[in-house]
Amino acid sequence: MAEIRQEFIEQAEKIGRSCEILPGGVMELAQKLQYSHDNHKPLRIKLGMDPTRPDLHLGHTVVMRKLREFQKLGHKIVLIVGGATAMVGDPSGKSETRPALTKEQVDANAATYFEQISKVIDVTDVEVTNNADWLHKLSFMDMLKLASNVTVAQMMTRDDFAKRYSEGKPIAIHEFFYPLMQAYDSYEIDADIEFGGTDQRFNTLLGRDIQTAYGRKYPQLVMLLPLLEGTDGVVKMSKSYPEHCISLTDSANDMFGKVMSIPDTLILKYYELLTDLENNEIKKVHDDLENNACNPRDLKLRLAHIITEEYHGKEGADKAQEAFINVVSNKGIPDDIPEYKLVESQNILDLLLELKFIQSKGEGKRLIQGGGVKFEGEKVAEPTFLVENEGILQAGKRKFAKVVR
Amino acid sequence: MAEIRQEFIEQAEKIGRSCEILPGGVMELAQKLQYSHDNHKPLRIKLGMDPTRPDLHLGHTVVMRKLREFQKLGHKIVLIVGGATAMVGDPSGKSETRPALTKEQVDANAATYFEQISKVIDVTDVEVTNNADWLHKLSFMDMLKLASNVTVAQMMTRDDFAKRYSEGKPIAIHEFFYPLMQAYDSYEIDADIEFGGTDQRFNTLLGRDIQTAYGRKYPQLVMLLPLLEGTDGVVKMSKSYPEHCISLTDSANDMFGKVMSIPDTLILKYYELLTDLENNEIKKVHDDLENNACNPRDLKLRLAHIITEEYHGKEGADKAQEAFINVVSNKGIPDDIPEYKLVESQNILDLLLELKFIQSKGEGKRLIQGGGVKFEGEKVAEPTFLVENEGILQAGKRKFAKVVR
Numbered sequence: 001m002a003e004i005r006q007e008f009i010e011q012a013e014k015i016g017r018s019c020e021i022l023p024g025g026v027m028e029l030a031q032k033l034q035y036s037h038d039n040h041k042p043l044r045i046k047l048g049m050d051p052t053r054p055d056l057h058l059g060h061t062v063v064m065r066k067l068r069e070f071q072k073l074g075h076k077i078v079l080i081v082g083g084a085t086a087m088v089g090d091p092s093g094k095s096e097t098r099p100a101l102t103k104e105q106v107d108a109n110a111a112t113y114f115e116q117i118s119k120v121i122d123v124t125d126v127e128v129t130n131n132a133d134w135l136h137k138l139s140f141m142d143m144l145k146l147a148s149n150v151t152v153a154q155m156m157t158r159d160d161f162a163k164r165y166s167e168g169k170p171i172a173i174h175e176f177f178y179p180l181m182q183a184y185d186s187y188e189i190d191a192d193i194e195f196g197g198t199d200q201r202f203n204t205l206l207g208r209d210i211q212t213a214y215g216r217k218y219p220q221l222v223m224l225l226p227l228l229e230g231t232d233g234v235v236k237m238s239k240s241y242p243e244h245c246i247s248l249t250d251s252a253n254d255m256f257g258k259v260m261s262i263p264d265t266l267i268l269k270y271y272e273l274l275t276d277l278e279n280n281e282i283k284k285v286h287d288d289l290e291n292n293a294c295n296p297r298d299l300k301l302r303l304a305h306i307i308t309e310e311y312h313g314k315e316g317a318d319k320a321q322e323a324f325i326n327v328v329s330n331k332g333i334p335d336d337i338p339e340y341k342l343v344e345s346q347n348i349l350d351l352l353l354e355l356k357f358i359q360s361k362g363e364g365k366r367l368i369q370g371g372g373v374k375f376e377g378e379k380v381a382e383p384t385f386l387v388e389n390e391g392i393l394q395a396g397k398r399k400f401a402k403v404v405r
Numbered sequence: 406m407a408e409i410r411q412e413f414i415e416q417a418e419k420i421g422r423s424c425e426i427l428p429g430g431v432m433e434l435a436q437k438l439q440y441s442h443d444n445h446k447p448l449r450i451k452l453g454m455d456p457t458r459p460d461l462h463l464g465h466t467v468v469m470r471k472l473r474e475f476q477k478l479g480h481k482i483v484l485i486v487g488g489a490t491a492m493v494g495d496p497s498g499k500s501e502t503r504p505a506l507t508k509e510q511v512d513a514n515a516a517t518y519f520e521q522i523s524k525v526i527d528v529t530d531v532e533v534t535n536n537a538d539w540l541h542k543l544s545f546m547d548m549l550k551l552a553s554n555v556t557v558a559q560m561m562t563r564d565d566f567a568k569r570y571s572e573g574k575p576i577a578i579h580e581f582f583y584p585l586m587q588a589y590d591s592y593e594i595d596a597d598i599e600f601g602g603t604d605q606r607f608n609t610l611l612g613r614d615i616q617t618a619y620g621r622k623y624p625q626l627v628m629l630l631p632l633l634e635g636t637d638g639v640v641k642m643s644k645s646y647p648e649h650c651i652s653l654t655d656s657a658n659d660m661f662g663k664v665m666s667i668p669d670t671l672i673l674k675y676y677e678l679l680t681d682l683e684n685n686e687i688k689k690v691h692d693d694l695e696n697n698a699c700n701p702r703d704l705k706l707r708l709a710h711i712i713t714e715e716y717h718g719k720e721g722a723d724k725a726q727e728a729f730i731n732v733v734s735n736k737g738i739p740d741d742i743p744e745y746k747l748v749e750s751q752n753i754l755d756l757l758l759e760l761k762f763i764q765s766k767g768e769g770k771r772l773i774q775g776g777g778v779k780f781e782g783e784k785v786a787e788p789t790f791l792v793e794n795e796g797i798l799q800a801g802k803r804k805f806a807k808v809v810r
Contacts, residue, residue: 147578147579148579
């Protein structure tokens, strides 16, 4: 193998930032990049899409931004729509969390997903595949051959299986096939690199093993990225916690405000995972935080602007920043808030619902219990509260309305 | 459900002798027998054949004798040649104990097997099927659906899996499919009853579960038979221990002599599992042994005659009994033994090989080390021993030759 040139070491260090690269570390990535360059063979980067959950948030973009970096270097993103997996669902019919989808549902979800990822990567240059095309063709013998490559003990090292097994929760045998199918995909699309969250360590490394078992000489490299916490800084960003989740479809003001709400401990990680800054700039953010060399609020303002600009353009980000600063200087109340004309006294929950500040009365009750609803600056204590006069209504941190008669 | 009539209770008690009947016990068998009779629907009795090991011994006949009893009552034996399973072998190619067979090998072994079982059951009235006909047609989705019916924890209750897992020995995922395939066979052939050794408890009960999961209202009954020990009374009868294994192709003299060599503790079990005696006669054997009411040797002579007669006819059994008694009265040397003409001094191992008393020199050495070779009544101490004079050569208990010049 030729000596690895500095150019590719630097490429690998930039693109591999924050990644755990398995099994060989950053030098193996540099080697792949150089080999690809010297032989005019773009690397094939695998991106698996789960078509049962098409809604994307910033957590999903962590991997997609890496793909974009590869794309900019001339490599090829191979998107796998998990049609086979989705159409299987839970074949026992017991699980509600894994409903079987029809081909039409898969296609519709894939279209939504495609539109959303287009906000990050150049979808005109993506190779789109569907694993139903090869998995549904596997015969009885093919399936057994695939399964013969992994032992039960190996499978049980997977975190979720180990946990469920030790807790006495059932694991149906067919579930072993989900990681096997994902791994087999790597063989079918001839992947050179597979990204995943750290919770995908088992599945992505299994892809390597299956490629090797099926005769591939240089199996895929695995690049694991840390999971991104939501704006509370504690739990992994997820649609299950909408108040801490920054969705790609959030308005500019919401996006900006949510980024501003992250704890200082997350600033560096968000810079690392959600911006394209060069490594030396990232290091400066790190050092500034370390040495208290600047106000964390300023670092967050810059971060919020970078992120918001990406999805709403410079103008959108500028306006969102202006609105945010107004809210703060204006005792927390934005300049431009909707008015609500009160015809007669109204229950607070009904009012919040009508303003679409909440999705359900249950959500409203929880918000009130948590002290998250204010009228004229006073916390609303009971869900039976009646709004009878004019005043400013606030729900959560960023939703306001002016009640008028 | 109609009241069960005495006639069918008696049938069930005879045919269910020595069996563990799951899940309902002997009354459930009686119920099935009565329902079948009243509705003129013969019961379908499953018999699975492993085409990788076509050689049969008395251990295999324990189940086959039961099948014959069902056959005599007008029920239907459905033989499943495990073509799918055999052609899979070990798909990883790592196991030498499970070689993949070609279709031709499967067919040839099935023919041998068929000829051997014809010694016990009426093969002209057997429905012959091959599970390759349905298993090879299972699609990707079918396989996952099948696998979804069992959990890992259930699978790990299977004795051999539990043992290997706890010992850290690998279990490949595809191995989970062997019991699943066997169980699925029960659904495909619509089995009413499946027999098995006690080591088949998991697999046979899984057949019930799979039938139920696939919509069968009255799933199969499971009848478990104890494993038959070889003539040493310790280890399960198996070709791996040829000296304790009574093969269906053994000569009448060998068969008779081997039965006579069983320990007294096995007499009752052999009567129960290897003869058609009525339950009251079996009880008499039990009582005679219990009360020392007769010489165990006489019980064994009767047993050896019954068993030998089954495979070699009455005349064959009579002659074998006569020969056995001659050996005993003649200080252990039979009347009619082959002569070997000694031309020059000969090494004992070469001589044993030429007489076909042993298959290899290794076997000869072990026999000599165990004191199993005698010349003129004296144990041969060394494999280098030279036979130089006339005399009686004995190898093991029943092989003799007269060395002459």
